[in-house]
Amino acid sequence: MSVIHAGETEGKGRGGRHPGGIVLGIDPGTTGMGYALLDRSTDPPAIRACGIIPTPVAASAADRLVAIADAIDELIAVHGPATLALERLYFNKNARTAMRVAEARGVALLCAARAGLAIAEYTPQEVKLSVTGTGSADKQQVMRMLGLVLALERPIAQDNVADAVAIALTHAQRSRLEAAVALAARRA
Amino acid sequence: MSVIHAGETEGKGRGGRHPGGIVLGIDPGTTGMGYALLDRSTDPPAIRACGIIPTPVAASAADRLVAIADAIDELIAVHGPATLALERLYFNKNARTAMRVAEARGVALLCAARAGLAIAEYTPQEVKLSVTGTGSADKQQVMRMLGLVLALERPIAQDNVADAVAIALTHAQRSRLEAAVALAARRA
Numbered sequence: 469m470s471v472i473h474a475g476e477t478e479g480k481g482r483g484g485r486h487p488g489g490i491v492l493g494i495d496p497g498t499t500g501m502g503y504a505l506l507d508r509s510t511d512p513p514a515i516r517a518c519g520i521i522p523t524p525v526a527a528s529a530a531d532r533l534v535a536i537a538d539a540i541d542e543l544i545a546v547h548g549p550a551t552l553a554l555e556r557l558y559f560n561k562n563a564r565t566a567m568r569v570a571e572a573r574g575v576a577l578l579c580a581a582r583a584g585l586a587i588a589e590y591t592p593q594e595v596k597l598s599v600t601g602t603g604s605a606d607k608q609q610v611m612r613m614l615g616l617v618l619a620l621e622r623p624i625a626q627d628n629v630a631d632a633v634a635i636a637l638t639h640a641q642r643s644r645l646e647a648a649v650a651l652a653a654r655r656a
Numbered sequence: 657m658s659v660i661h662a663g664e665t666e667g668k669g670r671g672g673r674h675p676g677g678i679v680l681g682i683d684p685g686t687t688g689m690g691y692a693l694l695d696r697s698t699d700p701p702a703i704r705a706c707g708i709i710p711t712p713v714a715a716s717a718a719d720r721l722v723a724i725a726d727a728i729d730e731l732i733a734v735h736g737p738a739t740l741a742l743e744r745l746y747f748n749k750n751a752r753t754a755m756r757v758a759e760a761r762g763v764a765l766l767c768a769a770r771a772g773l774a775i776a777e778y779t780p781q782e783v784k785l786s787v788t789g790t791g792s793a794d795k796q797q798v799m800r801m802l803g804l805v806l807a808l809e810r811p812i813a814q815d816n817v818a819d820a821v822a823i824a825l826t827h828a829q830r831s832r833l834e835a836a837v838a839l840a841a842r843r844a
Binding site: 528529530531533534537557563564566567568570571572573574575577578580581582587 | 716717718719721722725745751752754755756758759760761762763765766768769770775
């Protein structure tokens with residue numbers, strides 16, 4: 469397996485989950501892509517796997533993208549997520565870095581779309597608001613809230629991984645809220 | 657075929673060409689990706705196919721990237737190019753546009769690397785210098801020189817296509833020069 473696992477929890481078997489319960493959250497960076505597979509069929513949602521897809525600086529841009537695509541294809545094949553959740557494009561960073569991240573983002577979108585996943589995009593503010601209750605939370609607040617909401621035994625140490633978990637959780641919370649609203653509307 | 661052909665020339669059969677003689681040049685844009693397949697085994701090099709891979713603005717980013725990847729995969733399968741030639745990352749355009757182009761660029765690099773193609777990158781200045789003899793040439797000069805150098809019966813009308821042909825020609829000229837220098841060095 470070409471991914472480094474920061475943590476992995478054994479699944480409880482597919483029987484207990486509703487289909488499409490898994491969200492793949494990713495956070496593309498320049499030296500690695502954080503990922504998280506979050507099972508939203510449990511309460512609280514359970515991290516099935518998370519970690520970093522390493523993208524060594526020494527490799528060519530093309531080799532780096534192949535490593536990312538191979539790893540995402542494998543994560544999708546193994547865990548069967550229904551949705552890819554990732555941050556909307558942002559524009560305020562170093563231009564060269566932003567372009568490299570956009571290349572990786574394009575590859576991730578391609579892998580997900582070819583495998584039939586839905587795509588969900590959220591702004592950084594939406595993620596912070598959803599996870600912590602405030603759109604201006606800092607990284608430490610986000611990490612602390614992830615630990616509380618997901619009842620983690622240990623905090624997530626790596627930024628990219630925490631961001632990937634946060635965006636997957638944002639989608640899990642949003643889709644649960646939307647389902648509840650739709651159910652209430654049908655009953656009204 | 658999911659690509660619009662601006663022009664296509666029937667190949668002369670694989671027998672007459674040395675293996676790896678074909679260069680795939682691409683020019684990713686926001687509404688379409690220009691491509692050109694240039695056979696550098698003839699003198700002048702011959703355009704085997706060129707055109708636009710359309711990427712409709714209405715489609716989602718992911719669907720747009722799938723269309724690009726499918727078309728590039730097909731062009732590689734049909735024409736068997738040895739090298740993908742494209743412009744180096746540039747940073748001076750509108751940020752949102754640049755990011756969308758970078759996503760498409762990432763997908764193109766992935767398709768090429770997975771198919772085992774070599775990757776060749778040139779700056780816009782290198783392309784202009786190689787095609788016209790001056791790094792400050794304008795689009796009209798580039799198009800005129802393409803017509804002359806490649807002995808085209810009709811000029812190439814679309815910007816993206818002309819840029820794709822120009823970058824493929826740049827690689828053809830560079831690699832021919834490098835081969836000649838290497839041969840001379842062996843003889844010396």
